[in-house]
Amino acid sequence: MKKKNIRLIALLVALLMSVAFIASCSNSNNGSQTTGTTDADDSTETGDILIGVLSPTSGSEAYYGRDMLQSYQLAVEEINAAGGVLGRNLALYHADDACDPNTASQAAARIVTSDVDFVVGGYCSGATISALQQFYDEDLLMLISAANSTNITALGLEQTFMLNGTADHGAAMVAQLCEFLGSTKVALIHQGDAYTQNLSDTCERVLPESGLEIVTVEVMEQGSADVSAIVTAVLYSGADFVYWCGYHADGSNVIKQLRQGGYTGEIAVGDGSASVELIEACGPAGEGVYVTSPPYVGFTEGGEDFIADYNEMFGMEPGTYATLCYDTIYILKEAIEAAGTLETSAVRDAIAAIEYDGLSGFTKFTANRELAISNFIVIQIVDGEFVLISF
Amino acid sequence: MGLIDKLDNKVSKTIGSLALLLVMVLLPLRVDNYVQNVLWNAMFYMLLALGLNVIVGYCGLCDLGYAAKFAIGAYTTGVLMKSFSWNFWLTLPVSMLISAITAAIVGGATLKLRSDYLAIVTLGFAEIVRISVRNMSITGSASGLIAISRPSLFGIRLTRITHWYYVFLVLVLMFIFITYRIRHSRFGRALTYIREDEDAAQAMGINTTKYKLYAYIIGAVLGGITGSFYAVKMTNISPTSFDFTQSANILLAVILGGMGKIPGVIVGAAFFAIFPELFRDIPIIGEMRMLFFGILLIVVMITRPQGLWPERKQRM
Amino acid sequence: MFSIWELILQQLVNGLILGSFYALVALGYSMVYGIIKLLNFAHGDIYMTGAFVCLSVFAALGNIVSGWTGIILSILVAMLISGILGYIVQRVAYRPLLGAPRLSLLITAIGVSLVIYNTVMVMTNSQPMFFTSGLDNAAGIRIGSILITYIQLVLLAMSGVFMLALNFFIGRTMAGKAMRAIALDQDTSRLMGINVNRVIGMTFVLGSSLAAVAGGMACVYYGNVQYNMGYTIGIKAFTSAVIGGIGSIPGAMLGGILLGLLEAMGTQFLGSQWKDVFAFGLLILILIFRPNGLLGKTEIERM
DSSP: OHHHHHHHHHHHHHHHHHHHHHHHHHTGGGSOBOSSOOOSOTTSTTSOEEEEEEEOOSSTTHHHHHHHHHHHHHHHHHHHHTTOBTTBOEEEEEEEOTTOHHHHHHHHHHHHHTTOSEEEEOOSHHHHHHHHHHHHHTTOEEEESSOOOHHHHHHTOTTEEEOSOOHHHHHHHHHHHHHHHTOOEEEEEEOSSHHHHHHHHHHHHHGGGGTOEEEEEEEOOTTOOOOHHHHHHHHHHTOSEEEEOSOHHHHHHHHHHHHHTTOOSEEEEOGGGOSTHHHHHHGGGGTTOEEEESOOGGGSTTHHHHHHHHHHHHSSOOOTTHHHHHHHHHHHHHHHHHHTSOOHHHHHHHHHTOOEEETTEEEOBOTTSSBSSOOOEEEEEETTEEEEEOO | OHHHHHHHHHHHHHHHHHHHHHHHHHHHHHSOHHHHHHHHHHHHHHHHHHHHHIIIIITOOOOSOHHHHHHHHHHHHHHHHHHHOOOHHHHHHHHHHHHHHHHHHHHHHHTTSOHHHHHHHHHHHHHHHHHHHHHOTTTTGGGOBOOOOOOEETTEEOOSHHHHHHHHHHHHHHHHHHHHHHHTSHHHHHHHHHHHOHHHHHHTTOOHHHHHHHHHHHHHHHHHHHHHHHHHHHSOBOGGGGSHHHHHHHHHHHHHHOTTOHHHHHHHHHHHHHHHHHTTTSTTTGGGHHHHHHHHHHHHHHHOTTOSSOOOOOOO | OOOHHHHHHHHHHHHHHHHHHHHHHHHHHHHHHHHHOOOOTTHHHHHHHHHHHHHHHHHHHTTSSOHHHHHHHHHHHHHHHHHHHHHHHIIIIIGGGTTSOHHHHHHHHHHHHHHHHHHHHHHTTTOOEEOOOOSOTTOEEEETTEEEEHHHHHHHHHHHHHHHHHHHHHHHSHHHHHHHHHHHOHHHHHHTTOOHHHHHHHHHHHHHHHHHHHHHHHHHHHOEEOTTHHHHHHHHHHHHHHHHOTTOHHHHHHHHHHHHHHHHHHHHHHOGGGHHHHHHHHHHHHHHHSTTOSSOOOOOOOO
């Protein structure tokens, strides 16, 4: 009898859990709204304009996901304080994709069922791609602030825009940098995931067109601290320019071990490593390292004010994609005002035609809905600080 | 008395199952896309767990690389549809076949190993599969395959989450039926003997290596089918979905619920898929949901070491 | 600038260093497996905890002691704290389940791993932390174009000393004998008057402190400490332990070093993207031809 009881209890608990789950979700409007308030019926002309935010706030990329969300919040607060858009306030509805395709699919469904009007966000390319199909099915417009895999373009979804420069922009920047430095033999190192491999593949395709020779392509698995074997392989290949396509956490390891192993050529890192943390992490080995970076907030016009506001609101420094995210909201605002309506097709056409001069630079889209003019910059670590390089 | 009790038990069980099924069938009429998506995810893990259950639960083999079986199905379908423009339904038998062949090769070479060594072999094989699809261009490298087209069924193009909800519900029922039949066949009883005492089973004249291999192949084929459907539901697949964490998750669903027992496995998978979602909207705690999940795992296993809904020991 | 022989030698050195890390972590896996037949998934996370403790202690000592004294002190503290953590994990999560099916124990181990991993992730905001020892990382002995740094030499010596000490402890002391006895037959050992629970606890303390040594060394040598650093090395160390013959102490050392060498050579001659395929492929082959690993004993399995 006792055994039966326990099983009954287990069953009851499971049932209760499901009921609780369904009950908690059927009323999905009072979820994790982060700014502003929303009436139950936000489809009316007077309610808030609800913007869904897809970004990872748990898991390995949580730091970036939170930075993105905060940058959106800052822009939304500013706009609401200045009277909103079409006389209505903006509100954000955030869902965590944990940088994982399966979780992103749930997060996308969560956003879709919350009756949002638009979607912004997108950090990890894989998770973003997984969510995009659902937004497309629901005819929702998405502005992608950070994820920049060319695969997103390849999907050909006509209401998806990418604000961050693509891997093509990054590779073009590398080619220019090599020419500037007089380097000829390039070694590429990536981390075997969608974003870093995409960047490495693009470099492998584009750089030989500028007369550069790719001497080796290596993969460093994420979180595997030891790169000595790769360093030796790079030294043996005779490379005079190493381009690290990966993230800053492992990037410092690569830079330090390259220098420690006796590599004396040039080192550059991609936008995944464009973070002040890199300077601290590398120590003296980081001196002279180049970074092909998205519009970094320290080097943009009006950047000081933004840093001060961000600091005041969240008590921390803005991250790599802060300017892009901040501009995302403003571009959406301009487009809505130009369209005069919230209708997806009208706003989409307005964004396609937009020319916006913002914190991250000049934004205009190609017919593929990618960023038209590269906003990448090159910075170098000099005396423990980032310095803008122009050539 | 004994007979009535038994009959009563059986009737109440049947009524209970039918009621649950009715609720599952009618649910999409009442709940929104999000809930359907979460329930779809739960059913997806149920399929994987039911497949792995044949290997781990019935046969007692420790498989730490089930993600590879499901990756093989997903990538077979994906590659055939993307590179060779096949119809989805035609890729299904091919993906079953390839799953069976790889399982026969890997299993044939390694199933005679001790179970812990088998664990590392399956883990190693899963890593080999994952890294290979990541390095090859036909499988789309690290970005994986994108924009796999959606199939049609009875003239309806399966695009809405509700469609997939019903497709997976039917699949779950089919998998339950198949694994239930296996469990209660001569073959299934032989597997139980092998799990309980391999030496004795061998002494009774059961060809243990052959039976273990069959179980391993059946588990792999079920995983391959799930993978194929996963590929067309998600429309994009990438190597990150098939890493060791995924294998551990599936194993977790099987053992958490109670190895061997079908309702247990289903409860385990549902628990695994739904529990983290419950925490999604709670600030701060939502970001730490996997931490709570870990604590819960420990507590559940300590209080119920046989799983939430374990198999009753059969008297032999 | 490199001749092919120098290249091979340099990769051997690289492999040896990497392998000694694997070996130290593999020892913990092997000991725990040998005694309670558990694949301790949390072991990689204990390694990670050790690295964080080492980093924090070194930073806290800061002005008082630095250089090698500071490093050794930090590693000792890391050993102590990880040892305690290992004991607590064992006491809370594993001991209640010693009589349960072994796969249940495996799930608890995954649970423990999730708890440690996520706790550290939340505490560090999923950002890496950095260690600066003030030592010259590039100073060392040069033979032709081959470079062996002093830090590498110290690391090799340290892991060698710890492995020999452990081998002595298990082979020659009473406590070691008790451990071996329990590995053979728990019930009989209990009848012989061995305090089984205490010995199991001790095994966890030992294994965890060895993982902390490896973690501390990684912290000093690589300078990067991150919440996910235990994941890869956990799988690799587990593989090493199996290659060598799980449960065998010399086997774990041999397996670790062998895997390190394989990876270095694989990186050079097959490309870094295929090195793990190469290593795991060889693992499967080794197990097919030597089903008990390189140094494992043949035994009849009883579940």
